[in-house]
Amino acid sequence: MILFEVFLNGILLGGSYGLIALGLNLQFGVARILNLSYGEYLMGGAFTAFFAVMLWKVSPFLSLLVSLPIAFAMNWLIYRYLMVPLVRRAPDQDALDADVVLVTFGLLFICQGWALVYWSGDLRGYSFLATPVHILGATVALNRLLSFLGACALALGLFYLLRHTRFGAALRAITIDPVAAGIVGVDVQRTSALAFATGGALAAISGMLISMFISFSATTGVEYTLKALIVVIMAGVGRVTGTLAAGLLLGVVEALGGYLIDPGLTIAINFALFTLVLLLRPTGLFTRA
Amino acid sequence: MGVLFALGAVALALLPLFVSSYIISVFIVLYANVALATAWAFFSGTTRYISLATAAFFGTGIYVLAVAHVYMPVAVALALAAVVGFLVALVIGLSTLRLRGVYFVVFTFGLTELVHQVINWWDIRFNKTASRYIFTDVSNTSIYWTLLAVALIAIVGSWYVSRIRLGYALRAIGEDETVARHTGVDTTRVKVICFALSASVMAFVGAVLALRYPYVDASIAFNSNWSFQVLIAALLGGPTRPWGPAVGAIPLVMLSEFLAGTFPHHFGIALGLCFVVIVYFLPGGVAPLLERWWQALRAPRDPGATHTPFSSRLAARLRAGASRLEAGGRT
Numbered sequence: 210m211i212l213f214e215v216f217l218n219g220i221l222l223g224g225s226y227g228l229i230a231l232g233l234n235l236q237f238g239v240a241r242i243l244n245l246s247y248g249e250y251l252m253g254g255a256f257t258a259f260f261a262v263m264l265w266k267v268s269p270f271l272s273l274l275v276s277l278p279i280a281f282a283m284n285w286l287i288y289r290y291l292m293v294p295l296v297r298r299a300p301d302q303d304a305l306d307a308d309v310v311l312v313t314f315g316l317l318f319i320c321q322g323w324a325l326v327y328w329s330g331d332l333r334g335y336s337f338l339a340t341p342v343h344i345l346g347a348t349v350a351l352n353r354l355l356s357f358l359g360a361c362a363l364a365l366g367l368f369y370l371l372r373h374t375r376f377g378a379a380l381r382a383i384t385i386d387p388v389a390a391g392i393v394g395v396d397v398q399r400t401s402a403l404a405f406a407t408g409g410a411l412a413a414i415s416g417m418l419i420s421m422f423i424s425f426s427a428t429t430g431v432e433y434t435l436k437a438l439i440v441v442i443m444a445g446v447g448r449v450t451g452t453l454a455a456g457l458l459l460g461v462v463e464a465l466g467g468y469l470i471d472p473g474l475t476i477a478i479n480f481a482l483f484t485l486v487l488l489l490r491p492t493g494l495f496t497r498a
Numbered sequence: 499m500g501v502l503f504a505l506g507a508v509a510l511a512l513l514p515l516f517v518s519s520y521i522i523s524v525f526i527v528l529y530a531n532v533a534l535a536t537a538w539a540f541f542s543g544t545t546r547y548i549s550l551a552t553a554a555f556f557g558t559g560i561y562v563l564a565v566a567h568v569y570m571p572v573a574v575a576l577a578l579a580a581v582v583g584f585l586v587a588l589v590i591g592l593s594t595l596r597l598r599g600v601y602f603v604v605f606t607f608g609l610t611e612l613v614h615q616v617i618n619w620w621d622i623r624f625n626k627t628a629s630r631y632i633f634t635d636v637s638n639t640s641i642y643w644t645l646l647a648v649a650l651i652a653i654v655g656s657w658y659v660s661r662i663r664l665g666y667a668l669r670a671i672g673e674d675e676t677v678a679r680h681t682g683v684d685t686t687r688v689k690v691i692c693f694a695l696s697a698s699v700m701a702f703v704g705a706v707l708a709l710r711y712p713y714v715d716a717s718i719a720f721n722s723n724w725s726f727q728v729l730i731a732a733l734l735g736g737p738t739r740p741w742g743p744a745v746g747a748i749p750l751v752m753l754s755e756f757l758a759g760t761f762p763h764h765f766g767i768a769l770g771l772c773f774v775v776i777v778y779f780l781p782g783g784v785a786p787l788l789e790r791w792w793q794a795l796r797a798p799r800d801p802g803a804t805h806t807p808f809s810s811r812l813a814a815r816l817r818a819g820a821s822r823l824e825a826g827g828r829t
Contacts, residue, residue: 311773315771322769323767473618474619477616488594
């Protein structure tokens with residue numbers, strides 16, 4: 210029974226992982242930029258929610274009014290003014306990758322350093338809707354359930370956007386081939402910038418969602434970037450449903466591994482999973498061959 | 499150039515006889531960074547496989563020393579650290595050097611975290627303590643000389659390798675691995691051997707530095723800041739020249755001496771800004787710039803290159819004047 214409860218908690222956590230990875234996948238799949246500072250916007254979203262609850266005494270959901278526009282605008286600016294010059298200058302994808310890795314690592318350090326200076330390195334957390342809910346005999350916290358539902362709703366919304374709107378069709382076209390998309394009349398740069406910014410906004414939302422039940426600090430961003438990356442690589446670049454499934458898988462593996470082996474080894478377990486996928490199926494688990 | 503290098507090395511070797519122990523310890527950190535950055539650039543600078551596993555190998559060296567120095571003489575423990583670093587990198591290299599670009603970067607980044615967590619878990623689970631004490635009586639001056647020697651050997655070694663077949667093979671891999679393979683380079687062997695060589699230097703440096711610590715734990719040994727600082731030093735200096743990383747390490751160590759003690763978080767921001775500045779304004783590092791200045795400085799004194807005899811310069815000027823006249827120009 211306790212195993213089922215652990216499993217269920219893994220699923221609920223995995224929903225958030227799926228959402229976090231969706232944002233990164235949007236950036237990586239459409240704009241072809243691997244943003245290693247991605248987790249910092251998640252950390253920013255979590256801190257804004259914390260301030261909303263502790264300082265302004267309002268619901269953490271209202272913090273999105275602040276964090277969402279900031280994350281969106283920051284990521285749009287980063288793409289437009291930091292990444293586009295690199296894309297123009299790069300002779301090939303390898304050279305671009307190296308530049309992007311360095312710049313986004315630099316952004317990671319700047320954001321993290323800034324947060325450490327102004328918000329300190331202490332572990333933060335707040336209590337919101339921490340009431341028990343019973344599902345099939347297992348007990349889970351309401352905030353975890355709420356965060357899972359929020360993640361699912363957003364993922365569905367994104368799925369609808371990608372499958373049933375013109376903008377979504379343009380995004381999918383760029384994911385498949387940016388040059389061909391340009392030929393058939395998609396404004397590749399503008400659309401990529403929007404996708405990149407939307408990815409950053411998703412990071413801020415997921416930061417707010419997970420801050421309801423996980424404590425965080427100024428340095429947690431990196432950890433979630435790594436997790437999001439593991440999920441994206443497991444799922445395959447540019448896959449929406451695959452990303453959600455891989456997120457759930459990661460959540461369950463992490464929860465079960467922590468329970469059955471040792472909670473101190475969760476990163477090691479995640480990373481072992483990542484390495485296995487990378488070595489055995491580098492194109493992702495959920496891609497068509 | 500060679501004479502200057504030798505004179506500089508002798509001067510640095512004699513330095514501890516004249517300066518305070520604080521200066522010696524700053525230089526120890528500098529040499530460690532120079533050796534690490536040179537070793538990093540030896541593999542990653544030439545092949546463009548950007549590795550963030552420096553801290554993993556460095557920490558391996560620290561841990562080997564911390565565990566082994568109880569059972570054997572310090573010199574043997576240091577050698578053992580280098581050997582273990584080599585073997586660990588050999589295994590990791592064989593399984594992962596087929597990853598390219600971003601995947602390799604992320605893999606090596608995660609590797610450090612993995613080793614960190616596993617060792618921490620192991621220590622708590624089986625040794626009931628997270629830290630290990632180091633008891634040695636090695637003086638700071640011996641550490642100074644050892645690290646100076648390692649740094650010099652690393653620089654001279656990567657200069658030497660850049661002139662033999664192995665160096666050409668490494669650069670060929672960096673430019674285009676498929677082409678390198680088709681022209682007969684055994685890319686896997688070259689990559690794995692050089693990766694392991696560079697890792698063994700990193701492990702050795704870690705082991706030597708560990709002699710200065712009273713105790714170590716997994717978060718000291720496997721701190722990924724080492725990976726980033728070394729990467730920045732190498733890129734700032736210029737990873738394509740054997741002496742470039744050494745040039746980059748100097749300002750970085752000074753910056754960290756200045757900031758890390760009093761404003762540790764600002765050091766992170768400064769590192770981040772360094773990354774951004776390098777990519778946008780110094781794509782090849784400082785070394786190519788310095789090389790150009792050096793050549794400009796030497797050029798007037800170099801008789802073969804620019805100093806042409808007066809008669810031929812006069813003849814050239816006359817010819818130019820004649821052709822202007824023919825063209826009907828007045829100036």
